[in-house]
Every structure is written in C-alpha cells, then in structure tokens.
Amino acid sequence: MEEVRLQEELKKTRQELLLLYEIGNLIRTTLFLDEVIYLILSAVTSHEGMGFNRAILFMVDETGTQLEGQMGIGPTHPEASPIVWKMIAENKITLEGLLDVYHKADKNIDKELNEIIRQVKLPIEKEFGALAKTVVYDTPLLISNEDVNHELADMHLRSLGISQCACVPLRGKNRVIGVLLLDNISTKKDITASDLRRLMMLANHAGLALENAQSYNQVMITSQQDSLTKLWNHGHFQKLLQESIAEARAAKKNLSLIVFDVDDFKSYNDNFGHQAGDKALEFISRVSKTVMRRVDYLARYGGEEFAAVLPGTSKAEALKLAERLREVVDKETSSDWQSVVPRKVTVSAGVATFPDDADDKEKLIFCADGALYEAKHAGKNQIRGYNKIIP
Numbered sequence: 001m002e003e004v005r006l007q008e009e010l011k012k013t014r015q016e017l018l019l020l021y022e023i024g025n026l027i028r029t030t031l032f033l034d035e036v037i038y039l040i041l042s043a044v045t046s047h048e049g050m051g052f053n054r055a056i057l058f059m060v061d062e063t064g065t066q067l068e069g070q071m072g073i074g075p076t077h078p079e080a081s082p083i084v085w086k087m088i089a090e091n092k093i094t095l096e097g098l099l100d101v102y103h104k105a106d107k108n109i110d111k112e113l114n115e116i117i118r119q120v121k122l123p124i125e126k127e128f129g130a131l132a133k134t135v136v137y138d139t140p141l142l143i144s145n146e147d148v149n150h151e152l153a154d155m156h157l158r159s160l161g162i163s164q165c166a167c168v169p170l171r172g173k174n175r176v177i178g179v180l181l182l183d184n185i186s187t188k189k190d191i192t193a194s195d196l197r198r199l200m201m202l203a204n205h206a207g208l209a210l211e212n213a214q215s216y217n218q219v220m221i222t223s224q225q226d227s228l229t230k231l232w233n234h235g236h237f238q239k240l241l242q243e244s245i246a247e248a249r250a251a252k253k254n255l256s257l258i259v260f261d262v263d264d265f266k267s268y269n270d271n272f273g274h275q276a277g278d279k280a281l282e283f284i285s286r287v288s289k290t291v292m293r294r295v296d297y298l299a300r301y302g303g304e305e306f307a308a309v310l311p312g313t314s315k316a317e318a319l320k321l322a323e324r325l326r327e328v329v330d331k332e333t334s335s336d337w338q339s340v341v342p343r344k345v346t347v348s349a350g351v352a353t354f355p356d357d358a359d360d361k362e363k364l365i366f367c368a369d370g371a372l373y374e375a376k377h378a379g380k381n382q383i384r385g386y387n388k389i390i391p
Contacts, residue, residue: 031216034071038102038109040206041073044182050198053186056117057170058131059178059210060124067131067179069120069156072113077161078186119156129153134167135176140196140203141167166191168199172211180206226300228278229285237299237307242361244297244309245354254356256318258308259368260325260349263380265304272342277304280345287332291325307368315353315385322349322383330381346381348372357386 030036037057044050054074058067102109126133130141130151143151145163152162162183170178180203184191224236232240241257248255262268262284269277281304288306292298297309310318329347350371358364367386375384 031213033210033213033217034107035102036209036213037071038073038107040180040202040209041071042102044180044199044202045073050195050202052182052191053184053189054113054182056113056181057178058120058122058181060135060176065124067120067122067124067135069117070178071109072117073110074113075110075185076112076116113160116156116159120154122154130167131179131181134169134179138169138171138176140169140200142191142193142196143167161185163188164191166196166199168196168203170203170207170210172207177207177211177214229281229300231285231288231306232297232299234299234302237297237301237309238361240297240299241307241309241364244311245361245364248311248354251312253312254314255354256310256313256315257352257354257364257368258310258318258322258325258349259301259305259365259372260308260322260347261303261305261372263346263348263376268343268345276342283332283345284329284347287329288325291321291328293321307365313353315351315356318351318353319383319385322351325349326381326383348375348380349383350375350386351383352386357388 030039041055041057044052044055052074054072056072056074057070059070060066061068122128122131124132124135126136130143133151134141141151143165148162148165149158152158152165162181162185165181165183168180168182169176170180180199182191182199224232226233244255262280265277265280268280281300284306285298285300288298288308292308293310295311299307299309301307308321310321313321326347326349329345350368350373352358352364352367352371354364357367371384371386375382378384
C-alpha cells in the first residue's frame with residue numbers, strides 16, 4: 001500500500017512539474033505587459049492550468065510605495081460565469097491557445113471585475129493588510145475566512161465577496177514587483193499549503209516574465225517619446241492618429257485634431273538662446289498636459305509645433321479645449337513661470353474634425369495646419385477652426 005501511495009505521489013508531482021514547465025514556457029512567449037499578465041492569470045484559473053476560480057494581479061508602482069490593481073480573471077459573484085472560461089470551454093482551448101482568446105475578446109476580459117480591480121490602490125505598508133504584507137515580507141500568505149475583512153481592507157476588494165484566499169509575491173531579480181491574489185469564489189474549495197507551494201513555483205517564473213515585460217514596455221515607450229518634452233514623438237503621433245481615425249470611423253464618431261505652435265519662437269531663441277527655447281518647449285508641454293483630458297493623445301509634432309488627438313470630440317468641443325489651452329499658456333507665462341520663461345509666450349492653434357473636414361489622416365493634418373496658418377495670419381495668440389471652401 002505504501003508503495004502504491006508513493007507511486008501516486010510521484011505521478012502527481014511529475015504532472016505538476018510538467019504543468020509548471022508548460023506555464024513557464026507559455027508566459028515567455030510574449031513581451032507585451034498586458035499579455036504576460038493575462039497569461040499568468042489564465043494559467044492559474046483555467047481548467048488546463050491550476051483551476052482556481054479567480055485570480056487578480058497587482059503591481060508595485062514606479063515609486064515603489066503603492067500596489068495598483070492591473071487585471072483579474074473570474075466572476076464578481078459566485079453565480080457568475082467568467083467570459084474567458086466560457087470561451088475556453090466552448091472552443092476546447094488548451095494552454096497554447098489562451099492568447100488567441102484574449103485577442104478574440106478584443107482584450108476585454110471579465111469587464112465587470114476589471115472595472116473594480118483598476119480602482120484598487122494600496123500603500124505598501126503592513127498596516128494596510130495582506131497584499132501589502134506580501135510585498136513587505138516577501139512571503140506568501142493564506143488568509144482564512146475569518147480574517148479576510150481585516151486583511152483585505154480596500155472597499156473595492158470587499159465588494160467581491162472574497163472568502164479564504166492566497167496572496168503570492170511575484171519576484172523580479174532583486175525585489176517583489178507584484179502580488180497574485182487567488183480564491184475559489186464558486187466552488188468554495190479550500191486553498192491548501194500544497195496549493196501555495198505550487199503557486200510559489202509558478203510565481204518565480206511569473207515575476208521574472210513580468211519584469212522583462214516591464215523593461216520592454218519602458219524601452220518601447222522611450223522610443224516613442226520626444227526626449228525633451230516626454231510627449232509622444234512625430235512617428236508615434238502618426239500611428240496614434242491613424243488608429244484613432246479607424247476607431248472613430250468604425251464607431252461612427254467624431255475625432256478632432258488640434259495643431260498648435262509657439263508664436264515667434266525663432267525670435268525667442270535668437271534673444272534668449274536655445275537652452276531657454278528648450279525650457280519654453282518643456283513649459284508648453286507641461287501646461288498642455290494639464291489642459292488635455294486623459295483620453296487625448298498629446299505629441300510634439302516637430303520643432304515648436306505640437307498636436308493633440310481628441311477622440312470622440314466635435315469641432316465645437318475641440319475649439320473650447322484649444323481656447324482653454326491658449327488662455328492657460330497666456331496666463332501662466334505672464335505670472336508664475338517668469339523665472340523659467342523670461343518673456344511672455346503665446347500659442348496659436350488650428351482645429352479640424354473627422355469626418356466633417358477630412359476623411360483620412362493626411363487630409364485632417366492638412367486642414368488643421370491650414371486653420372493654424374489662418375490663426376497666425378490673423379495676428380497670432382488665436383484659435384481657428386478649419387472652414388471648407390464651398391465653390
């Protein structure tokens with residue numbers, strides 16, 4: 001009997017190691033951060049993987065002081081059936097096909113859960129419960145039913161009906177970079193010490209994969225940014241505008257483009273030098289960020305010229321936003337920023353809207369540029385919208 005038991009345990013251990021090997025290989029198949037996160041969560045929740053009912057991934061922010069909710073897979077309550085589970089079951093998808101599910105769902109997995117998760121922000125201090133303790137002590141934690149409300153103090157997490165759960169650190173090379181939270185909301189199956197051991201073996205692979213993806217993501221962002229202003233550069237602006245127009249066309253919505261530049265910038269450079277000119281451009285970029293909305297894309301188009309892509313925005317709305325930008329620049333350089341910008345700086349802007357003024361990227365830029373030229377010709381420090389000339 002003892003020999004049979006040992007053989008069964010050996011067989012189970014081999015299966016677990018094979019599964020972990022497959023999962024480890026799987027999460028190294030991409031360097032895109034959102035895809036790596038999705039694959040980790042899918043591997044621990046799918047029936048082909050570890051089979052937990054729900055998994056949520058948090059990452060340490062850039063300052064190293066806060067945990068932020070990134071993504072979750074699973075139901076928001078016991079009766080709900082996660083979208084990803086349905087798609088996997090209906091299509092009999094194996095681990096290798098998980099990424100296809102993500103893209104077929106247009107990266108919109110378990111929307112209700114993720115709307116909640118992305119609101120979670122926790123200070124990394126042990127007083128803030130199990131997730132923070134997992135980072136501080138770099139150790140996995142099993143949280144009992146009785147301790148959940150105390151250990152998961154965040155109101156958004158409490159709304160998810162979490163009972164017994166596990167918190168597992170995700171380690172990079174030198175530090176904890178995230179935490180995996182898992183529970184069995186539907187089956188109510190206990191999470192055991194053996195489960196925790198398997199999760200830690202996975203976490204060692206997952207943490208390194210996440211760190212590699214973070215590094216790649218940062219390199220990609222840096223390559224797409226203007227080095228001076230940290231806005232999107234010209235090349236990435238062209239890509240964002242093209243994609244935004246395609247989305248607006250598909251959704252039958254407006255999209256507006258603001259092109260603006262610094263008035264008399266050559267004179268400014270000639271009088272104060274190129275270093276002062278650089279500071280003026282940095283100032284314009286900072287002010288622009290305070291005016292534009294989170295959904296907008298702001299870029300340095302080239303030289304002293306900037307551009308803002310405004311999804312879902314009519315021309316009237318875009319003109320108001322452009323006027324607000326002009327006013328703020330005019331006001332700020334007249335007062336608070338005199339130590340940085342020695343002479344009053346103003347901007348002029350042109351606005352054009354898809355599909356009213358143009359139906360493709362090149363024409364939209366042409367129309368916005370034309371409106372900017374009119375603003376300059378009218379005396380500068382002004383805003384103009386593109387007006388079609390009707391023969």
